[in-house]
Amino acid sequence: MNNEELISSTIFWKKHPEIGYYYYNEEYDKLILLRMNNFPEEPLFTLINGLDITDLEDKPIGWNLERH
Known part of the structure; x- marks a missing residue:
């Protein structure tokens, strides 16, 4: 599954x-990562799906x- 498909899932x-x-x-x-960035200086999230990276x-x- 690519990042465009993940974004709409x-x-x-x-x-x-x-x-x-x-x-x-x-x-x-497979392991898919979502990083929270230093918003608003950077995009809110970065989606990391192997070598497919999307801000x-x-x-x-x-x-x-999930919240803790």
Whole structure:
């Protein structure tokens, strides 16, 4: 699944247990990372899907981020 498909999917992101500004998902048979950046100086999120990296200014509607 590429980043465009992930952006339009429903995804529940789990908070990384050691790195507080990262979330992860393993539903699509590989590890996908979501990094929260230093907004507004940088894009809000960076989606890291192997070598496919996409900056995002907003959270897609179908994405849910785990809270602690």
